[in-house]
Amino acid sequence: MSTHYPSTPKEAEHTFKLGRAAFLGLTAATVGALAIGKTSFPSVSLLPTSAAANGFTLYTVVDGFPGFNPRTYRLTIGGMVDRPVTMTLDDILRHPSVTVTQLYTCVTGWTVPHCHWTGIRLADLLNAVQPQTAAQGLTLYSFDGIYTESLSIEQARKSNVLLAYHLNGRPLARAQGAPLRLVVPGMYGYKFIKWLDRIELVPRPISGYWEVRGYDRDAYVGRSNNGLFGGF
Numbered sequence: 001m002s003t004h005y006p007s008t009p010k011e012a013e014h015t016f017k018l019g020r021a022a023f024l025g026l027t028a029a030t031v032g033a034l035a036i037g038k039t040s041f042p043s044v045s046l047l048p049t050s051a052a053a054n055g056f057t058l059y060t061v062v063d064g065f066p067g068f069n070p071r072t073y074r075l076t077i078g079g080m081v082d083r084p085v086t087m088t089l090d091d092i093l094r095h096p097s098v099t100v101t102q103l104y105t106c107v108t109g110w111t112v113p114h115c116h117w118t119g120i121r122l123a124d125l126l127n128a129v130q131p132q133t134a135a136q137g138l139t140l141y142s143f144d145g146i147y148t149e150s151l152s153i154e155q156a157r158k159s160n161v162l163l164a165y166h167l168n169g170r171p172l173a174r175a176q177g178a179p180l181r182l183v184v185p186g187m188y189g190y191k192f193i194k195w196l197d198r199i200e201l202v203p204r205p206i207s208g209y210w211e212v213r214g215y216d217r218d219a220y221v222g223r224s225n226n227g228l229f230g231g232f
Contacts, residue, residue, distance in 0.1 A: 054168070055112040056104070058175045061209065062144045065175045066195050073179060075163075077125060079200035080135035085128060089179060092165065095120045100160045102185040104192075105221045117183045119164035123157045129201070137205035140182055141198040149182060149193040149208040150217065153201075160185045163196065187219040 058065075070089050078084035098121050104112040131153065138156050140149045155161065162183040165172055172178040177194030184191050190210045211217045216224035 056176065057106065057108075057110065060144065060175075060194070061146050066142075066144045067174060068143065068179060068195070070179065073197070075180060075197055075199075077129050077199045077201075079139075079202055080132045081129040081201050082132060083128065083130050085125070092120060092163075092180065095124070098160075098162060099166075100162060100183065100185055102160075102183075105188055107188040107190055107215065107219075116166075116168050117162055117164040118166035118169075119162040119180070119183065121159060122161045122163055122182075123159060125163070125199075126153075126156060131201050134203055135201040137202045139200045139202050139206055140193050140196055140208075141200070142193055142195040143197040144195050147193055147195075147209045148206075149191055150205040150211075151184070151191075152205050155184070155218075158184075184219075186221060188215075188221055188224070190215060191219045 073089050075087045075092065076084070077087075097118050099116055099118045101114060101116050104115045136153050138151045138153065140151070142148070151161075163180050164183045165178075165180055167173075167176060172181065177192075177196070180196045181194045182192050182196055191208075193208075205217060207217055218224055
């Protein structure tokens with residue numbers, strides 16, 4: 001399998017318009033949070049960090065969408081492991097690939113059906129690095145320099161959890177997390193960390209970027225963030 005990534009990714013266009021659906025979703029989130037007494041609900045900056053493509057609203061917590069150089073990009077997996085690894089894009093693309101199809105659900109209320117994600121099983125990479133017995137969590141880092149996420153070791157070992165580089169048969173766009181993002185079918189989209197370049201095995205899962213701001217760490221749709229939207 002070969003995938004072409006331009007050496008100078010095109011700057012994604014930004015939009016300063018907030019669609020009605022997104023507005024209603026965010027409003028419902030705020031009201032729901034107040035109703036259930038959350039004291040640190042996430043604040044979402046909409047300028048200039050939201051855009052839309054192929055049914056997705058594209059969020060970022062930094063100004064713009066970070067780029068990468070495919071020749072120098074590296075994914076590192078370390079921490080509490082016996083065999084830490086560093087992978088180039090070629091290493092990643094040579095690895096046996098898996099495709100999962102899943103409804104994508106954003107915690108703000110919108111969905112995208114039949115998303116075909118292709119990438120590497122995270123469980124396969126964990127087998128390769130040989131986590132130590134005391135390692136019960138993963139912390140994942142974005143090269144935007146700010147965003148983080150976490151999984152338990154049990155969640156990470158599920159066979160449909162991927163580090164994805166294709167969406168619907170095409171390489172991820174820069175705005176959608178190129179070259180690599182986490183995919184956790186069944187969880188809300190905020191767990192699908194974009195621009196992934198580092199994974200650390202740790203003693204226990206920690207709260208990621210949005211979780212310290214009020215969202216649930218275990219983000220399974222229908223079993224977390226209860227009461228925010230009354231179901232959707």
